Amino acid sequence: MNESIVLEAKGLYKVFGRRPQEAVKKLAAGQSREELSKMGTAAVIDASFQVRRGEIFVVMGLSGSGKSTLIRMLNGLLPATAGQVSVSGTDLVGISDKALRKLRQQKISMVFQHFALMPHRTVLENAAYALEVQGIDRAEREARALKVLKLVGLEGWEQKYPGQLSGGMKQRVGLARALAAETDILLMDEAFSALDPLIRREMQEQLITLQRELGKTIIFITHDLNEAMLLGDRIAMMHDGRIVQIGSPDEILKQPTNDYVEQFVQDVDRTRxxxxxxxxxxxxxxxxxxxxxxxxxxxxxxxxxxxxxxxxxxxxxxxxxxxxxxxxxxxxxxxxxxxxxxxxxxxxxxxxxxxxxxxxxxxxxxxxxxxxx
Amino acid sequence: MIEFRIPLGAWVDAGVDWILENLAALFDVVKVVFKSSYDGIEWVLLTPSFPIILVALVAIGWLVKNWKFALGTAVGLVLIYGVNQWEAAMESLALVLLASLIAVIISVPLGILAAKSDRISAVVKPLLDFLQTMPAFVYLIPAVALFSVGVVPGVVATILFAMAPGARFTELGIRGVDKEVVEAGQAFGSTPWRILRQIQIPLAMPTIMAGINQVIMLSLSMVVIAGLVGAGGLGGEVVNALQRIDIGLGFEAGISVVILAIYLDRLSASLGRPSRAASMA
CATH class of the missing domain: 3.10.580 (CBS-domain)
Structure with a gap:
């Protein structure tokens, strides 16, 4: 595997339903997902891509396009029906539960759409959660969490509970929790979609600033093409479970590969x-x-x-x-x-x-x- | 008419006989454990004089809820004492506490297992429905056969009858925990046990506590019935009153049950209320 490729998906399929393997065979043979609706729901069909070290790789698609399912296969929250995922050289297919937990602790963390904070714990305890799971003692993990909270602009809020925070601040805690884990790869599942437009803009800018400083490898899921264009070094466009185009924002804008992408691109605010x-x-x-x-x-x-x-x-x-x-x-x-x-x-x-x-x-x-x- | 008789009763008879012959030792152990636990709790409640227990129960009410509830508790308990039902009430309280405790110890883990596995849930649910809807008196018959008359068959019948909501609410609560928060636990590499301990149980706590509240209330309703098999307490008083058609005694024992019920209900309900911070999330 190329040194600069930190995450790779090869021929990934995810089918929910009773006869998933059969459905994958038919899909691979070229049947459409409507023809297979009796066998199950094909959420992701033959997805292949490589993510390079330090880039923001955006997966863009509307609801039902399979992007949330796709991101969950990248850290094993959902097992792939077929295909391969490798994270920092570790193949996720057939991995033991223990090895998978280790991988999640050390290599790949995640930010969630609805923040997924623990309401019964303080901001500091939430931010330190990943470190707690790693078995780091309280004094050290709190010191490290405090540093990351400062980085995302939440200094002074450590002792509050998530319920006392606004949406944007909650997501900062979510981001801090993921950053505190100090993994190379960050999965962001519609991380800013639940926020008000103004706050969303602010968070996008903050992410860009942080990224300049930290140089993480980020896989960012969104349904907002403007967001995809703003954040993405490269964008994978998803439609009905398939990746229809992968390219830089400029390429997507100038050479859409099919009508679907072209339609989308028309709505983009080019001035931004x-x-x-x-x-x-x-x-x-x-x-x-x-x-x-x-x-x-x-x-x-x-x-x-x-x-x-x-x-x-x-x-x-x-x-x-x-x-x-x-x-x-x-x-x-x-x-x-x-x-x-x-x-x-x-x-x-x-x-x-x-x-x-x-x-x-x-x-x-x-x-x-x-x-x- | 067609002669048609399924000997279900005979089978159950045979089953209980078999248990009596082969598992008598086990039931003797259970009997000793339950009886001594009950005696212990009863001793704690009845050895100190009335004012001491009164103050203790009122203080608990004050700490858990507020002064109004504490005042109501004081009035209610004095009324129980005044109608000469104090000793019976404390016996019943001991029975309720013991039966509820054991019912919770069994039902909450059962509910957790049911939440984790659809297969276990499919087995546990009808079983619990069976336990809860079977007329409560019916438990008393094999209970007496296995443990003879006294407190223990009362405790056992109460546990069986009161267990269902503990498991059901726990399953509901755990299954209802925000999926994304559980995913967050997994995504950062937590073990299932850590997720259960640090995420699922704390977030399901209000629902679990509502189930425990129900367990306590069902236990209390069973206490009167347990009086039939000599479990004593307020149930024993009610049975006495029934046999002698003593309306006055029946009412005095009945109102004492009501007071005890209100006290336990409000107390356990407010224990289940989520803390301030959590409720704002």
């Missing part, structure tokens, strides 16, 4: 998914032009939503800089518009194109804008 770094022109000419003094600079991570206004007000293309403030490309109004085409509402396009008026310095952008009008 695409970043300056993704749409910029990075040819040497553009870099040189953008490096001239006086250009407005934007970070390569900035979503387009944040730079639309700047682009509208600026006479020159925006200069895109990397983390060290080096100019690595430019984003002109023309570039922005073509990136947003297909999905940007008319009103938004108009707002962008009106601004340059007649005195745009970048002639091509001007022309192109007119072309769209």
């Amino acid at each position: 998914v695409l970043t300056a770094g993704v749409v910029m022109d990075s040819t040497p000419d553009h870099v040189t032009a953008a490096s001239l003094p006086g250009a407005t600079t934007v970070s390569e991570d900035a979503p387009l939503a944040d730079i639309l206004g700047l682009a509208a007000d600026s006479r020159r293309p925006l200069a895109v800089v990397d983390g060290d403030d080096h100019v690595i490309g430019s984003v002109g109004q023309e570039t922005l518009l073509s990136a947003l085409s297909n999905s940007a509402p008319a009103a938004e396009s108009a707002a962008v194109t009106k601004a340059p008026g007649g005195d745009a310095t970048d002639r091509t952008a001007h022309n192109s804008a007119e072309g769209i009008q």
Whole structure:
């Protein structure tokens, strides 16, 4: 197995029902899951993927697509009907209960949709739970849990009970519990879906920040494509139990493999998914032009939503800089518009194109804008 | 008319006879254990003078609930004493406590097993239904055959009759625990035993306590019936009153049962109430 692959699924099937093995054979022979409804419910059909060390791998699908079943097979909460899962080189098929518990303690932890905290225990005791299971003594596990609680911004709440916390805070405890286990792999099952939109946004941003610091391997399940696009280094799209496409957010957005994915992608808010770094022109000419003094600079991570206004007000293309403030490309109004085409509402396009008026310095952008009008 | 008779009664007779012949030693042990436990509890309740027990029971009421309940307890217990039923009431209380304790010790683990395994549940459920719906008097007959008259057949019949809700509520409670929390236990590598101890039982506790409350109430209702086989206590008083058509005595013993019942019910019900923190989750 490749060194950088920490989790691998090969031909995974999960069928609930009376004759699961028979159903798997028929599915493998190409029958649809509707034809097999008498034999059982096929929740996951022939799922194969590899997760690399340090990436956020998002499994995206609507309810009933099998994504929650899939994630539960990755740590053995549900045994696979057929196929293989290997976690850090350990094969989950035929593993003993004891070895499976050891694996869960040391390699793979989980964050749950509805938090799954123990209501009769304090925040600190909840956060320390994984360590308690590992047999670490009280003083040490509480010290470690306290550190992680601080990391997720819950300092001062250790002695409260979960019932006294808001949803977002509860999920922070859930995250702290999983992080305290210090496993390489983190499974997140619709971890932010039960939260209010504002809190969800906040948690997504916090996860991105934490991930930069910790570099975990995260498998994140969601039904929200915007969330998938925001968090995912790679996304697996699930539909009716099958993985229909695996790719980076950019690939999914630009080359959807089938109608289903394409339909989905139409609903994505591109201004939030695409970043300056993704749409910029990075040819040497553009870099040189953008490096001239006086250009407005934007970070390569900035979503387009944040730079639309700047682009509208600026006479020159925006200069895109990397983390060290080096100019690595430019984003002109023309570039922005073509990136947003297909999905940007008319009103938004108009707002962008009106601004340059007649005195745009970048002639091509001007022309192109007119072309769209 | 067709002559048709299934000798079910004869089979049960034969069964009990067989038990009497072959397992007499076992039943003697049970008898000694139950009798001495009962005597022990009765000794604790009856040796100190009335005011001491009164204060103790009122104090428990105050600690577990509030001053209003403590006051009500005091009034009720003084009434029992006033109608000259104190000794009988304490005998009945001893019987209820012993029978409930044993019924809980048997039924709660049974309920846990039933929650863990559908197969055990399928066996245990009809058995419990049988035990609870069989007219309570019927238990007294083999109980007397096996243990002769006195307190022990009363305790045994009470246990059999009162056990069902303990197991049923426990099963219900454990099965009703949030599946995701149990999954969390598994996902962090807990053993099933640790999950039972630290997650399932604590979260099922309010339901289990409701079952224990029911066990106590059923035990108390059985106490009067147990009076028929010489278990004494308030049941014995009721039986006496019945034989002599003594309406007054019957009422005095009856009201004492009611007071005891209210005390035990409110007490065990508030023990089952989840703590403040847990109830807010």
